Amino acid sequence: MVSGASEQSGPPARPKLAVYKFSSCDGCQLSLLNLEDELLDLVEAVEIAYFLEARRRVLPPPYDIGLVEGSISTPEEAERIHQIRRDCKFLVAIGACATSGGLQALRNWADVREFTRAVYANPEYIRTLDTASPIAAYTFVDFELRGCPVNAQQLLELLTAVLMGREPKVPRHSVCLECKRRGLPCVLVSNGEPCLGPVTQAGCGALCPGCNRACYGCFGPMEQPNIRSLGRWFSERQERSPRTLKRLMRSYNGYLEPFKQEGDRYEQIEQGQE
Amino acid sequence: MNADDSVRQFLPKASLEALIAALRDQGYTVLGPRERDGVIALREVHAAADLAHGMHDEQAPGHYRLTADDDQLYFNYVLGADGPKRYLFPAQQRVVQLHVEGQRFVMDAASPAPPKLAFLGVRACELAAIAVQDRVFGADDPRTFRCEAELSYCETRRNAFFVAVNCTRPGGTCFCVSMGTGPKAERGYDLALTELRAGFVVEIGSERGREVAAQLPLRLPTEAELELADIKLAQARHSMGRTLQTDGLRTTLARNIEHPRWDQVAKRCLSCGNCTMVCPTCFCSTVVDSSALDGGSVTRTRLWESCFTHQFSYAHPGPVRHSIRGRYRQWLRHKLSTWWDQFGSSGCVGCGRCITWCPVGIDITEEACAIAATPSQSNSPFAEAWEGEGEAEAAGEVPR
Numbered sequence: 267m268v269s270g271a272s273e274q275s276g277p278p279a280r281p282k283l284a285v286y287k288f289s290s291c292d293g294c295q296l297s298l299l300n301l302e303d304e305l306l307d308l309v310e311a312v313e314i315a316y317f318l319e320a321r322r323r324v325l326p327p328p329y330d331i332g333l334v335e336g337s338i339s340t341p342e343e344a345e346r347i348h349q350i351r352r353d354c355k356f357l358v359a360i361g362a363c364a365t366s367g368g369l370q371a372l373r374n375w376a377d378v379r380e381f382t383r384a385v386y387a388n389p390e391y392i393r394t395l396d397t398a399s400p401i402a403a404y405t406f407v408d409f410e411l412r413g414c415p416v417n418a419q420q421l422l423e424l425l426t427a428v429l430m431g432r433e434p435k436v437p438r439h440s441v442c443l444e445c446k447r448r449g450l451p452c453v454l455v456s457n458g459e460p461c462l463g464p465v466t467q468a469g470c471g472a473l474c475p476g477c478n479r480a481c482y483g484c485f486g487p488m489e490q491p492n493i494r495s496l497g498r499w500f501s502e503r504q505e506r507s508p509r510t511l512k513r514l515m516r517s518y519n520g521y522l523e524p525f526k527q528e529g530d531r532y533e534q535i536e537q538g539q540e
Numbered sequence: 541m542n543a544d545d546s547v548r549q550f551l552p553k554a555s556l557e558a559l560i561a562a563l564r565d566q567g568y569t570v571l572g573p574r575e576r577d578g579v580i581a582l583r584e585v586h587a588a589a590d591l592a593h594g595m596h597d598e599q600a601p602g603h604y605r606l607t608a609d610d611d612q613l614y615f616n617y618v619l620g621a622d623g624p625k626r627y628l629f630p631a632q633q634r635v636v637q638l639h640v641e642g643q644r645f646v647m648d649a650a651s652p653a654p655p656k657l658a659f660l661g662v663r664a665c666e667l668a669a670i671a672v673q674d675r676v677f678g679a680d681d682p683r684t685f686r687c688e689a690e691l692s693y694c695e696t697r698r699n700a701f702f703v704a705v706n707c708t709r710p711g712g713t714c715f716c717v718s719m720g721t722g723p724k725a726e727r728g729y730d731l732a733l734t735e736l737r738a739g740f741v742v743e744i745g746s747e748r749g750r751e752v753a754a755q756l757p758l759r760l761p762t763e764a765e766l767e768l769a770d771i772k773l774a775q776a777r778h779s780m781g782r783t784l785q786t787d788g789l790r791t792t793l794a795r796n797i798e799h800p801r802w803d804q805v806a807k808r809c810l811s812c813g814n815c816t817m818v819c820p821t822c823f824c825s826t827v828v829d830s831s832a833l834d835g836g837s838v839t840r841t842r843l844w845e846s847c848f849t850h851q852f853s854y855a856h857p858g859p860v861r862h863s864i865r866g867r868y869r870q871w872l873r874h875k876l877s878t879w880w881d882q883f884g885s886s887g888c889v890g891c892g893r894c895i896t897w898c899p900v901g902i903d904i905t906e907e908a909c910a911i912a913a914t915p916s917q918s919n920s921p922f923a924e925a926w927e928g929e930g931e932a933e934a935a936g937e938v939p940r
Binding site: 304307308310311422423425426429430432435437438439440442443446447448449451452454455456457461463464465478488489490491492494495496498499503 | 602605809846848849
């Protein structure tokens with residue numbers, strides 16, 4: 267429970283919210299700013315103490331709630347996260363980068379120095395880690411909110427729950443339940459798409475199937491996913507290659523188990539075929 | 541068939557419009573099969589042109605495709621994933637909303653009046669499924685106290701008008717003949733149609749149906765039309781995509797708790813819950829409480845839930861059914877075996893939706909058949925307890 271009560275006289279102070287950015291695209295921070303209908307209520311309920319994307323003013327720590335977007339990809343980030351952990355009472359990793367390493371964790375299978383040589387004119391100025399990692403790989407986080415980007419309503423539910431001192435209601439089941447509740451046609455069954463919905467955690471409200479597109483797993487693995495069985499169906503019935511299956515696994519949450527294990531397995535099969 | 545020919549009427553094809561108009565005039569929201577993104581979905585129709593027609597559905601385990609077909613036929617397809625369940629028992633429904641006034645919680649305005657729905661093109665298996673849900677939700681016994689959401693079901697159900705369409709071309713995953721629920725609607729409808737190229741043979745199933753029929757340009761069918769309708773239905777009975785041998789199945793499944801087949805199907809099952817979402821008898825729900833950011837109001841929402849989630853069987857030490865094997869086994873045995881103990885009927889009506897819409901094509905008839913073919917008797921510590929039930933079933937007694 268986060269207490270907003272102040273020992274000083276006058277109106278009780280609001281709980282302080284801090285929002286941090288690590289290696290990321292800012293999309294999750296934007297999800298918070300996109301809560302247009304609720305934004306006024308939100309600033310009533312919490313004090314925005316540190317949120318560089320939204321306001322210049324910075325209040326000193328400690329903060330009651332800290333939201334961290336992005337992966338840890340540089341030596342500076344690997345240091346900075348420890349101070350943030352000390353500054354925040356309740357620390358939440360938000361988004362695929364912060365909870366799995368994100369798209370940039372594709373470097374974890376490659377030589378990052380080779381990339382910098384290929385991309386930058388003066389690669390010697392680039393200080394980066396060999397791997398991109400989730401926040402929880404470096405420090406304890408109180409909660410992880412999945413998604414690329416996070417779902418704004420889930421973010422609101424998280425903040426409301428933390429302010430009320432209750433457990434956030436975040437389902438761990440498949441996307442299919444949300445898809446079927448909405449009455450959407452199944453793109454896997456009726457269109458032969460390689461939809462990852464049956465192994466992916468819900469929370470997006472079946473966003474992509476709602477646009478007649480296959481789920482690409484941006485909320486990461488659901489509870490106890492049976493990826494092996496779904497992969498077998500894609501390979502035998504949809505004639506998808508091991509390379510396609512590897513790339514399906516290795517996207518926004520490719521470094522998160524058990525997506526990682528299955529992606530690695532398809533890579534081995536792919537290499538065995540060559 | 542066995543219907544009394546003197547009460548059968550004929551509705552010319554062009555007058556389907558008149559049926560929709562008559563229902564709308566009586567204040568019904570008419571819901572019928574519409575094509576949506578390559579799938580037949582149950583949605584509101586304003587005119588006959590809205591209905592999917594000239595289409596044929598190809599259904600197989602984990603496979604569904606709509607293709608162009610005889611343009612003169614409206615109902616030459618069977619079921620999509622959607623059914624009347626979506627409207628009688630909505631996937632998401634607000635149960636209660638409270639707000640804070642001073643030191644108290646005050647309940648907000650009551651739920652809106654139940655909708656007045658007319659289902660056009662509902663199939664025999666769906667009517668059978670509605671009868672199953674009636675027993676589950678207590679719509680068949682108004683004396684029983686029921687909670688809010690079930691009241692909503694009962695009221696919507698009582699208001700609903702059903703225009704059944706008898707199946708003349710069953711789908712590839714259909715097995716209603718095995719379950720004794722189709723392909724011809726025998727009860728539970730207000731009007732029933734059998735489609736021919738020129739029109740529909742109409743049967744009247746209720747007083748409400750008679751009132752609507754009185755407004756339609758009906759004529760007496762010719763003998764040839766009646767004979768053709770009967771032939772089409774007889775053919776349908778023999779062209780089921782699947783069969784399920786139900787004799788003794790209830791007992792076999794009850795006894796085979798530790799059958800190796802459960803391990804095999806668990807390797808395939810994704811535990812994604814699609815089968816339960818599309819099943820017309822699955823009735824499980826969960827309630828989710830949410831609160832406003834300022835703590836000034838709370839809402840309780842009921843959502844379709846599935847026995848394939850961890851949350852479903854979550855008790856203090858964690859999920860009780862913690863393996864996919866346990867969850868699939870619970871679902872299949874509930875449908876075909878323990879449903880009898882709980883509600884006095886089968887929980888499966890043979891619509892085949894769970895087979896078509898399983899992303900990896902698991903077939904309930906194949907799984908049940910595999911266990912019935914190689915029963916491993918008495919390998920369960922609970923097997924003894926089922927012995928008596930099996931005898932009761934063999935004697936034709938159905939405990940309630």
